[in-house]
Amino acid sequence: MSATYSLQEIADYLGAELRGDPACRIQRLNTLEQAGEGELSFLASKAYERYLGTTEASAVLVDARFADALQGNALIIANPYVAYARISAWFDRSAQPLSGIHPTAVVAGSAVLADAVSIGPHATIGERVRIDAGVIIGPGVSIGNDTTIGSGSRLHSNVSVYHGVSIGRNAVIHSSTVIGADGFGFANDGGKWVKIHQLGGVEIGDNVEIGACTTIDRGALGNTVIDDGVILDNHVQIAHNVHIGENTAMAAYSAIAGSTTVGKNCVFAGQAGAVGHISVGDGVVAMARCTISKSTSKAGSYSSGLLMYETPVWRRNAVRFGQLDDMAKRLKKLEKNSLEKDKLE
Amino acid sequence: MSATYSLQEIADYLGAELRGDPACRIQRLNTLEQAGEGELSFLASKAYERYLGTTEASAVLVDARFADALQGNALIIANPYVAYARISAWFDRSAQPLSGIHPTAVVAGSAVLADAVSIGPHATIGERVRIDAGVIIGPGVSIGNDTTIGSGSRLHSNVSVYHGVSIGRNAVIHSSTVIGADGFGFANDGGKWVKIHQLGGVEIGDNVEIGACTTIDRGALGNTVIDDGVILDNHVQIAHNVHIGENTAMAAYSAIAGSTTVGKNCVFAGQAGAVGHISVGDGVVAMARCTISKSTSKAGSYSSGLLMYETPVWRRNAVRFGQLDDMAKRLKKLEKNSLEKDKLE
């Protein structure tokens, strides 16, 4: 049996105005279109307004403008999408009670673990590691020497954290992600690559979420730094000595090359990136596949890349790209001719 | 000693017409160019027809048109490439007998495992997991609570499957892949990100192959769905609530953003992708690096991206891209001038 909550409890937690039956029981969340008896839904975008009249949800989170269009119970609140996010935690059944240290985990004698933690099967905890209260370490996770993990953080199965990494409070790190591997630093000596040992570490702030198969490399000298509230999706690459500012969000395959600083509240869409050794200001938005190729302090949206075409149309135009400079020169020449003729006439 | 098979056995299995010695023993598969004594080869493309006369293969899978060009033993069949694929299973030496549950594996008491399974060293099997007959779980694999894995499936080492995931029969999932991690869902509350707990699951059909370091996120509400016969390469990203139709193939780094539906028998080449909240019809082909940026129900090939140039040539033309709109307007003006002059004359 899943827990249920009364609309009154939910309204109180969210600070929402309740219009309807305070005793109504909510068991699950669902979309307006699919919700039924016992389910709470939300209207976060005008695109879904058409479902308001027909939804079978037991209650809906709406802002005041739309409350009248709703027949059933309403929880009226300024930002229903944020309210949905906040209440979603109540319906997450994946949380488990803390279970202590699994007998198959290998914990170094010098590691310092809070009493209330979960260390999963086959986890490996290195020397002088510090793990604070409420931390959940999944199966097969490896934590290198001298690393610290702040209270309330959760590392899912098969995450690898190297030595000398500092992770703040309430981090969520998904499976196969790697924190603190060597940055890609090599000097070329007559054709052969000489490894530059990566002597820095990684510092991750509080309330950071990191997706699956993502990599954050350790610094060459000094640290790679992820500030509080940053959210990274799957397959993201943060190179050595990068600094990511507070509350910046990066979608899948976003990549920041070495020593670049990214500001606060930036958004990188899928496969967007930034070259190395530049500074990207606060509030920059890089659209999908955009490469931020030089320093920019101006907030706003940047793009590279092309639109989509049917392949035969694309091919006809794509071959012309290689003629663009020639076309520009011929256009200029025609304009000059035209102007000279106008003068002659 | 490796097993060998007679040409007759192979012909019978494939339904091929045998021309030559039915007792000839085959020990391995190889390319026409490199095959020798005891090896079976195939002609799958006219590009390799030139090797037919000189190949030292003991036998060759060919279609009827090419059989006469061959001196040695022939297995004549309509689609030699498919025949090569089917017979390749006989020569795969990596299969191992089922070995039961390794003593170092940690299996929850409430998990239900068929008798004939292999659970590798250091695997972790959660509560109420169901594992059917013939399943092979590699070393270090983690399976979350309430997940089911259908008969004949194989999960290679260090795969992570979260809770509430359903995997069908005969799946192959390669190492470091992550199924069921949280989708990238957050609501922005005055600059800070509030996590939307991802309450859905993942449903994977039968006969699905998933490469290494690939991620399939769980749904926010409702499930992410991969239909029967889908094949995904390495480093693929399937976001929350995506639906991939039967027999669709996606090469490395293909990425489908949240809530998008992809039809049946689509092909995504390397680094192709689709934006979120759209519908991609059956039979769509996205060429390498193409972004499907809007819903399309029309089968056929789509492209974005540019051709390759030597960098100095590219640079001359690339800077003109930013002048394209200006060039188009100037061209129009010249045409207008030219037309007016023609009228005057």
Next chain:
Amino acid sequence: MSATYSLQEIADYLGAELRGDPACRIQRLNTLEQAGEGELSFLASKAYERYLGTTEASAVLVDARFADALQGNALIIANPYVAYARISAWFDRSAQPLSGIHPTAVVAGSAVLADAVSIGPHATIGERVRIDAGVIIGPGVSIGNDTTIGSGSRLHSNVSVYHGVSIGRNAVIHSSTVIGADGFGFANDGGKWVKIHQLGGVEIGDNVEIGACTTIDRGALGNTVIDDGVILDNHVQIAHNVHIGENTAMAAYSAIAGSTTVGKNCVFAGQAGAVGHISVGDGVVAMARCTISKSTSKAGSYSSGLLMYETPVWRRNAVRFGQLDDMAKRLKKLEKNSLEKDKLE
């Protein structure tokens, strides 16, 4: 306490000319800007020359041209960046003494391990594996049957190596990386995909470094081959039967499609790639996001992709891309008209 070294020891090892105090003790490396007492720095680029006069480093690696600008101790050498790389190994505190086989590791009875190795907790070593002297296998690493690992190599936590892989001496392989998973080979049989079992292996030479979350697939028939001295960053994809030549470097997300041969001393920048079944010559440089789309034997730099624009500017120009062929034809027509009029006059 960290070890320290005298400037004399360092100069002798590097073959540098020492100008200053040979007894000066060095404890760490640091950048010119941030170095202080007890730290050695280096000048690798004219961009940092301005810090030479003010650095508080105890000593600096410089080439002869810049030595006079320096007040303190100098180590004069032709290539200070290579010297920094070489000496960085002395300051890497992550190395651990070899610790033998951890009691939780599972090692097959037929595996042959040198005496001086470290096999980490929860590692799994398959049948007939050979592990040479000085090898370090991290926690949770899985090594498939019949694989060999040469002396001095280090595999970090949760690396997966499949069966039949050969890794040379002094390899470094970072976490979550997968060597020897199946190549993406399927034959299409009337809409359904038939798996082509991948019967080849992987051969990796000496002195190869491979980043985190990188994949190198096994060959379909014959091997995938990585030659000596190759360096691969994170999230790289090497498909089946690819051959990468000596000392080639590939940055994050570089991808080489099946059966392509890449020459020696190539450089692939981030998200660069090559299509399948082509040959890329020695010394080719693929700039970021460049797709090498046909065989090229000419060394030099190649590019695809677009520059970055503010999104409104980009949009105006991007829509014109689809009109390029039309524009080219209209331009040609205007030129023809203009020429004809010139003749008439």
